[in-house]
Amino acid sequence: MRRRVCPAGTCERTYARPHAALRPGVHGYRGFRLTHTGPQRRLVIPRGTVSLVIGFGPGPEPDGPRDGTRDGARSGPTGGHGGEHIRATTSLATGLHTRARHFARQGALHGVEITLAPWVAHQIFDASMSELADTVVDPVDVLGPGFRELTEALQAAPDWPARFALVDSALVRWTRSAHLGRSPAGELLGAWDLLVRSAGTITVRDLAAATGWSQRHLENLFREQFGLTPKRLARIIRLRRALRLLITGTTPADTAYACGFSDQAHLTNEFTALVGMPPRRFLAARGTKGLPSHWVAG
The missing domain is CATH 1.10.10.60 (Homeodomain-like)
Known part of the structure; x- marks a missing residue:
């Protein structure tokens, strides 16, 4: 586990490797706490991984419309020149994207990001990965009530080692209970x-x-x-x-x-x-x- 603090002292990030049983499909964990109060936008560049962000407090509020699918939790497909502007909740699950996205925020932000290979996401998410491409969803829509239970446990955990251990346990449980038919050839x-x-x-x-x-x-x-x-x-x-x-x-x-x-x-x-x-x-x-x-x- 390693920790980094930005020079201004307004952000800290803590990185950890997943449990050996989860590698290489689960790439890593990044805990973050951002206290900068001014308006900012996070530019997220396309990458070949799936991101699961679990927020503990005020979260990113991407500045574009959402459609009403899946009980209003899913954002519409992203698209357009200059980076997408999309709306989401404090916690986000994002599929593979083919265009950059802007996430706006103002105020504190505290949470953990889990980076997954797409085939691991396919195993544990209740969705086809093609449905999640260029899309942001509420993690509850693809992980069910177990995601809420994990979020509550993370909020109550005293420190990052305890939080990362909780994430390990949840991912091991979810991957082991996944249907064999969702494992890649x-x-x-x-x-x-x-x-x-x-x-x-x-x-x-x-x-x-x-x-x-x-x-x-x-x-x-x-x-x-x-x-x-x-x-x-x-x-x-x-x-x-x-x-x-x-x-x-x-x-x-x-x-x-x-x-x-x-x-x-x-x-x-x-x-x-x-x-x-x-x-x-x-x-x-x-x-x-x-x-x-x-x-x-x-």
């Missing part, structure tokens, strides 16, 4: 691994050939159990690699070459399409003084 996990190891550059044809399935069958399984087709996931994986290089100081031209873009303009166009702003603007906004690097002043 070995070939599907192998295809995911190939896609990740290629940094999103392998073709769908080669990916299908490696599994022995048709491209259509592979795409249908990816969509059902992961939420997106291989091609759309490849765009996200390549974007994440480009982000890592840009953040560590690699020039846009060198980043474009390393990630397989045809040129810097191709990188800029793809980055803008997925993030809502070009790389240089994103890097400038990312380091706003006094805020965590993942918050952009609103």
